[in-house]
Amino acid sequence: MDTIREKIKSAKKFFAEESLKKYGAVFAVIVVLMLICEVFVFNFKWLNSAFGREFTTTAEDMSSGFTQMSADSFQINSDSAVIEINNINQKLKYLRFTPGDLKGIKANITVAAVDEANANYLSVPSRIVLSDVKMSQYIRLHFSGDVEKLKITINGMNGRTVDTAFIGLNARVPLMFSWLRFIFMTLAVMSLFVLRPKSSVYKYKTDLTKPWQKAVTAALVVIQASVFLTMIHWNTSALNWYKSSDNHKQYYSLIDSIKDGHFDTGDAPDKLQSMENPYDFGDRAMQGVSYKWDHAYYNGKYYCYFGIVPALILYLPYNVMTGQDMPNHIALYIFGIITMIGILLLLWEIIKKWYKNTPFAIYLLLSVVFSAASGIAYTIYKPDFYMVPSLSALMFAVWGLALWLSAEKQNKKGKTVLSSKRLAVGSVFVALTAGCRPQFLVTAVLGVIFFWNYAFKTRTLFSKNSIKQTVAVCLPFAVVGLLLMWYNFARFGSPFDFGANYNLTTNDMTHRGFVLGRTGLGIFTYFLQPLQMNAVFPFIHDFGSATVYQGLTLTEKLMGGVLMLYPILIVGIFGATQKKLFEDKRAYRMVYLSVIMAVVLAVLDTQMAGLLTRYFSDFVWLMMLVSSITIFALYDKHMSNAYVKNNVIKLTLILSVITLVFAFLSIFAHTENPVQTENPELYYTMQHLIAFWM
DSSP states (O other): OHHHHHHHHHHHHHHHSOOHHHHHHHHHHHHHHHHHIIIIITTHHHHHTTTOOOEEOOGGGEEESEEEOSSSEEEEOSTEEEEEEOOOOBOOOEEEEOOOSSTTOEEEEEEEEEETTEEEEEEOOOEEEETTBGGGGEEEOOOSSSEEEEEEEEESOTTOEEETTSEEESOOOOOOOOHHHHHHHHHHHHHHHHTSTTOGGGGSBOOTTSHHHHHHHHHHHHHHHHHHHHHTTSSHHHHTHHHHOGGGOHHHHHHHHHHHTOSOOOBOOHHHHTOSOTTOHHHHHHHTOOOOTTOEEETTEEEOOSOSHHIIIIIHHHHHHHSSOOOHHHHHHHHHHHHHHHHHHHHHHHHHHHOTTOBHHHHHHHHHHHHIIIIIHHHHHOOSTTHHHHHHHHHHHHHHHHHHHHTEEEOTTSOEEEOHHHHHHHHHHHHHGGGTOGGGGGHHHHHHHHHHHHHHTSOOSSSGGGHHHHHHHHHHHHHHHHHHHHHHHHHHSOTTOOSGGGBBSSSBGGGOOOOGGGHHHHHIIIIIOOOEEOSSTTSEEOBOOOOOOSSOOOBOOBOOOHHHHSTTHHHHHHHTTOGGGOSSHHHHHHHHHHHHHHHHHHHHHHHHTOBOGGGHHHHHHHHHHHHHHHHHHHHHHHTTOHHHHHHHHHHHHHHHHHHHHHHHHHHHHOOSSOHHHHSHHHHHHHHHHHSTTO
16 A cells, blocks of 8 residues: 555656656657547547448439439439438438549438337438548438438439449448547647646746747747648638639739839729719619729729738739739738738737746747737638738738837947837838728827837937937838828829729718718627527637618628637736736836727728628737737736736636637638638538537
């Protein structure tokens, strides 16, 4: 007994201490446990069906919709073919449906049975079966007692040839080991163990001057870039819209026009020009007028009203060098990677300035969540032209703000000074947001907050003693602003008219105006709308916005408000109410004013355009910024109290995981141009890997 007690005590001591041996032992256990889970839990159908005796359908079972081609083959000649199997009189556990060996075969099947509890056919929900997804071909049945008759209705296979054995009852499900699921689950559980509140990783403070932290951060960027590169190809249809849809070719038309010495992208047809109101969508349809969808129309010509900066800095150089048009998803990939790096830089500058005790693990975790919630997840779902201005604006915003923060530094004498070079480059980046998506100019407000004391108290900015720094801040805005105003004037006769109201879309934007009645709906929908959830993958689902507003409300299907979809943002709302939490008042002002600006932007988007998921990127990044600052402040405030500190870590970890999970599931949740129809192999593979119990 003493020997056993000593071994138990030794084991407890071993696992209580933080050491490489302990982590190695735990990781080895995790690998074994995940291997067991993959074989015996995720593949429970393999064990559950091991002793089944499969029997297949015969020619006599082909009730309707089949033409016999040979003794063992039939051609389906109906959109709704039926197989009816009689006199089964036994329990049925699994149905095997093999749609064929060719790639891309997809069938929708509905099963009904007469069993001990139902004298008439009981129909169960339909299932999608694909030839490319073997996991979809084995369906667990849950009928009551012995099944007397079974009816299978097959949709979507008209014209396909099948053999008599393409359906099997009481089939044995093969072991379908998924290396993808095994590796992901293993790494996920390992990561959660490493990030648990009592982990030793939290003793390492963020300090990117250390080579090992630079290496880890660089590795994270490479991993994110690799994952992003894979995922951005998921929506296969959206990748090719730039080849077929005029509205996705607008930057190509714009750079062609620039090379020809003008800004319009072509003349509108005479019939459109002769209309009394060419912006009336219904009237255009009634008169059968042809036009370019989602282009700005003004004085007989088409224009691109989307920001010109992405076209100038990326599309034009690419076109000049290669003679080809840059695919939109490539532009998004480039902007996305630079944005991820910018987020890392921005959070590092905040930590250096105010929260030097922030653990390196929290810094890395929040940078990943920041990237996913701010626009990367939606870009994966829809890597098309419309996200290019938004993601490029986000890129410039985070880099500009980071450079502004880094401009404040200590000189050799220990005095705080402002770097003119960093001020200038930061201002260039922030100013360029206006040429991408003007909403992101709110970043300048954060600069005003940060530099307020320099401008109005110490007078080391915007004074006679700081001409160099003042010019560095103001000149980029003046130059970029004048160029954009000239560009606007050349197109629309006004330096302040970006042309969005001349958009040929579903409604007349020139008469949209600002209507107070839309404000409440916008705030509720963008922030507070609960998620629509159920037990069917992807578990969260989009839905249309409901309202009794007596007027035109533009909306696409949404999944819920950002506070519900990305719950980590709630931390930022909390931070805005906790003035005493922030020692440096500039940090607090950034927090509460960013929350206010996020609400203002949501209202403006509601009024100017409507309720669209892609507009989340206008304000979610601000809320993610304040949530990150609040978490840093909470940790810094309570780091000496182990109980509270651990709860801060626990809360951050839980909310981060939920946010990342919802961001991932949202890629599959949209029903407008969805991954489900454009890449069914991926969609249903994910469905069966995650909802393995189906």
